[in-house]
Amino acid sequence: MDFFSFGKIIVYIDKFIKFINSIFFLVLIIGLSFALIISPIDYLQGDTVRIMYVHVPSAWIGLSIFSMMAIGTLLNFVFKIKNLYLFVKSLAPIGLLFTCLSIVTGSLWGKPTWGTWWAWDARLTSMLILMLFYVFFIIAFKIFKESENLPKILSAISILGIVNIPIIKYSVEWWSTLHQPASIKILGSSSIHSSMLVPLFLMLLVLLLYCALIFLMKYKTEIIKIKKQNIKRL
Amino acid sequence: MINEFLNMGGYGFYVWTSFLIVIAFCFLLYYKTKKTLQKYEREFAQELEKLPMKHRRKIARSSKVISSILASQNKLN
Numbered sequence: 001m002d003f004f005s006f007g008k009i010i011v012y013i014d015k016f017i018k019f020i021n022s023i024f025f026l027v028l029i030i031g032l033s034f035a036l037i038i039s040p041i042d043y044l045q046g047d048t049v050r051i052m053y054v055h056v057p058s059a060w061i062g063l064s065i066f067s068m069m070a071i072g073t074l075l076n077f078v079f080k081i082k083n084l085y086l087f088v089k090s091l092a093p094i095g096l097l098f099t100c101l102s103i104v105t106g107s108l109w110g111k112p113t114w115g116t117w118w119a120w121d122a123r124l125t126s127m128l129i130l131m132l133f134y135v136f137f138i139i140a141f142k143i144f145k146e147s148e149n150l151p152k153i154l155s156a157i158s159i160l161g162i163v164n165i166p167i168i169k170y171s172v173e174w175w176s177t178l179h180q181p182a183s184i185k186i187l188g189s190s191s192i193h194s195s196m197l198v199p200l201f202l203m204l205l206v207l208l209l210y211c212a213l214i215f216l217m218k219y220k221t222e223i224i225k226i227k228k229q230n231i232k233r234l
Numbered sequence: 235m236i237n238e239f240l241n242m243g244g245y246g247f248y249v250w251t252s253f254l255i256v257i258a259f260c261f262l263l264y265y266k267t268k269k270t271l272q273k274y275e276r277e278f279a280q281e282l283e284k285l286p287m288k289h290r291r292k293i294a295r296s297s298k299v300i301s302s303i304l305a306s307q308n309k310l311n
Contacts, residue, residue: 006298006299007297007298007299008298010298010299010302011298011302014302014305032253035253036249036253037239041243046242046243046244046245047242047243047244047245047246047249048242048245048248048249050242050249050252050253051248051249051252054252054253054256055252058256093263094263097259097260097263100259101255101256101259104252104255105252105255105256108248108251108252108255109248109252111248112245112248207260210260210264213264214263214264214267217267217268217271218267218271220271221267221270221271221274223299224271224274224275224278224299224303225274227278227297227299227300227303228274228277228278228281231278231281231282231285
């Protein structure tokens, strides 16, 4: 358990922050060069396909973070691990940001390709619902921060919200939607050319590094808040 | 050449707005997070200042969290 002590964690946080800061701009420049210059245009969509390099990673991150938060919240509810509470609290704003960014960039991609900024289509609506769950999470942290019922409230939001994750994933297959089906599959072959896959994964790496940086800074802030409350006992 | 690049085949507005929104909001969250972290580090260091010197040295040596905060503060000052 000593590995999970705040003292050990903060040493690793400082090292990781330093590491990310040292490579971030290089990875960002490479990612943007591939996304905006090197990658080819799509034969149908033209240059609008470049929006994919920010839209798709944002959506993946929004979905993954909510799944991690839901698992963290439920584990915290069962095992009462303080670190998990800080983990979830630090992740929530990052997940909300990327869910909003995926909706906004999706809208900017939708206008030239579908002819509309927004449609109440299954994928778009379920993403909007995900955004609302993030907002509920953050509001619950603010309103019930002193309450003993906070773990129960967060678990309830998680259980309701996690049901939405498979709906988002399979909405394009279950319903007839404006949104195209998935081009990239974890199991099975992807229907996207490697000249577009490389920039997509480079931009995913850039955004993941950014997420890690923000998460570590927020986590460190939470540790300091706890230590500050206990300073008299030191 | 540059005009062609900026024009993005007539879709420049959509492509550039998407990338700029992502960069702007990511920077905004980074800036806000960094400011909040620095604020708490500063406040914590100020609280430590109030402790007697001997006690402060002792806990700075024994707590990695405190030595990390003090190191960040020394870099800022």
